[in-house]
Amino acid sequence: MMVKNGRRSGQQPIPEPPSSPIPDGGLQAWLQVLSGFMLFLNSFGFTTCFGVFQQYYRTTYLSNIDNSTISWIGTLSTFMLSLSATFAGPLLDRGHPRLLVASGGSLVVFGLMMTSLCHEYWQLILAQGVCVGIGSGQLFIVATAILPQWFNTKRSTAMGWAGTGSGLGGVVYPIVFHRLIGQIGFGWSVRVIGFIALATCLVSLSITKMRTRPPPRPKIVDFSGFKELPYVLFALVSFFGSAGLYIPFFYITEYSQAEVHGISSELAFYMLPIMGAGSILGRLFPAIAADRFGNINVLALCTAVAGVLAFCWIAVQSVVGVIVWSILYGFFSGTFVSLQVPIVAEITKDPRILGGRAGMNNLCTSIGVLIGNPIAGILVKQSWLGLQAFCGALLFASAFFTVVTRVWIFGAGMSTKA
Numbered sequence: 001m002m003v004k005n006g007r008r009s010g011q012q013p014i015p016e017p018p019s020s021p022i023p024d025g026g027l028q029a030w031l032q033v034l035s036g037f038m039l040f041l042n043s044f045g046f047t048t049c050f051g052v053f054q055q056y057y058r059t060t061y062l063s064n065i066d067n068s069t070i071s072w073i074g075t076l077s078t079f080m081l082s083l084s085a086t087f088a089g090p091l092l093d094r095g096h097p098r099l100l101v102a103s104g105g106s107l108v109v110f111g112l113m114m115t116s117l118c119h120e121y122w123q124l125i126l127a128q129g130v131c132v133g134i135g136s137g138q139l140f141i142v143a144t145a146i147l148p149q150w151f152n153t154k155r156s157t158a159m160g161w162a163g164t165g166s167g168l169g170g171v172v173y174p175i176v177f178h179r180l181i182g183q184i185g186f187g188w189s190v191r192v193i194g195f196i197a198l199a200t201c202l203v204s205l206s207i208t209k210m211r212t213r214p215p216p217r218p219k220i221v222d223f224s225g226f227k228e229l230p231y232v233l234f235a236l237v238s239f240f241g242s243a244g245l246y247i248p249f250f251y252i253t254e255y256s257q258a259e260v261h262g263i264s265s266e267l268a269f270y271m272l273p274i275m276g277a278g279s280i281l282g283r284l285f286p287a288i289a290a291d292r293f294g295n296i297n298v299l300a301l302c303t304a305v306a307g308v309l310a311f312c313w314i315a316v317q318s319v320v321g322v323i324v325w326s327i328l329y330g331f332f333s334g335t336f337v338s339l340q341v342p343i344v345a346e347i348t349k350d351p352r353i354l355g356g357r358a359g360m361n362n363l364c365t366s367i368g369v370l371i372g373n374p375i376a377g378i379l380v381k382q383s384w385l386g387l388q389a390f391c392g393a394l395l396f397a398s399a400f401f402t403v404v405t406r407v408w409i410f411g412a413g414m415s416t417k418a
Contacts, residue, residue: 022152022211029150029158031207036162038204039101039143042108042197043081043136044337045169048249048279050074051272052174053128055253056181062121068377069121071250073129075373078246080133082366085141089359092145097208100138105201107135112194116187137362139201142208144341145358149211156295156342160287163338167283167330170249170276172196178269225357230347233405235364237398241303241336242365243372244310244394247387248329249275250373251380252322259384260322267319271326278330286335287342295342296406302335304399310392314385336398340365347409 023029050073057070088100111131118124143162151158173193180189225231252275256268282302290298309329316325341358348357372394379386 023150024152024154028209032146032150032209033158033162035101035204035208036143036147036159037165038200039139040163040165041169041200042105043140043143044166045173046108046132046136047074047078047081047246048166048170048276049173049177049272050077051250051253052177052269054250055269056177056186057124058254061119061124061186065121066377067251067254067380068374071373071377073121073124074250075369076125076129077133077136078369078373079366080130081136081140082242082362082369084134084137085362086137086359086366088138088141089145089356089362092141092210093353093356095210097142097146097210098205100142101201101205101208104135104138104142105198105205108132108139108201109135109194109198111135112190112197116190116194139204141359141362142204145354146208146210148341148345148354154291155345156287156290156298156339159342160284160290160338163283163287163334164280166337167276167278167280167334170279170330171273174269174273174276223360224353225348225360228347230405230409231344231357231361233401233408234343234347235361236401237299237303237405238340238361239364239368239398240394240401241398242368244391244398245306245333245336246369246373247376247391248310248313248326248333251376251387252326255384256322260317260319263319263322271322274323275326275330278327279334280330282331282334283338287338290339290342294406294410295339295346296402296409299335299339299343300399300402300406302332303395303402306332306336307392307395307399310388310395313388313391 054067054070054074057065057073058067062070088104092100108131111127111133114127114131115124118127143165144159147158147162148155173196176193176196177189180192184192226235249272252271253268256263256271257265260268286298286302306329309325309332313325313329316322340361341354344358344361345354348354376387376390379390
């Protein structure tokens, strides 16, 4: 059989990436940032606000169930988010972002509407844990894997702007729930959140657009990255970081009520939105800095500082102290979500398979989440000290592997060019 241009005759040619350079701006590119903002709002935005649901379930719906068991609802939702993103990534690489937005948005809204009807623990597991989680993962992979196709030198900045959506979700959704529940009850409070999610997902559905053409027959699950050491090292970063990152978001309200002297129950609730507000800034400003100083440098620094803050949490027992701590932790932990995909994009040679690579990285994230929060729930039964030290140790481990990854790729010098 004849061979022509490096392939056998009769085979279909492999599509090439677009010949035009990545635009790094323009109306269409910034519309993808807006789309990503809406998708982050309805994916990790729900993850960071679960603490308000946990506190409500603990005191009202599920008062006979301990915190560790209740935390499985939020943990399972975050796990399913990351796990479903693993399988949604290759589907995105096939060129179906709007299908994922439509499917994911429908599952999120349906899961919230079903949550509004729940009265039993197992019902919340299925509706809020499984259904919302699976839908959120489909939204998240579109939010993160589309932007690198439109931005190069401004990639982290664009991702930072989009990532502020998850921080805003951590502010808006808890406040909506808290302010409405006394007036219209649990069911309609959750339905209002569902209607907000529906409207914002429709905005994203109308403007999401891929720029690169898909490769032929992408794998359903792409394990190829695990043959490359930088990818393996960064998978460890994602595993340890995700295991520790969300512990304060789940427990800051309860900690404030139990351990902070002189704090009212109303102010204790607002610690979670305050942390979310810090997270908005933490997703944006470090991402802007990353375009200048390097994604992996900024991630290593911010994760290490978040680890230090986790240990400092042990000494926080005043009202002013917990407010300041919540802002700072929200800021430095927020960087973790914004910069993961830009780093995966840096170590992925073919941008057309970025969805699959980002999805497999999310598999490592999902395992970390599945381990971290339930262990924290067990530790808090003994003491807050154990939970806080566990959180700090995991974040330090993540920072360590970030530095190892950086040295392996770029060497020990200051340059972030391989």
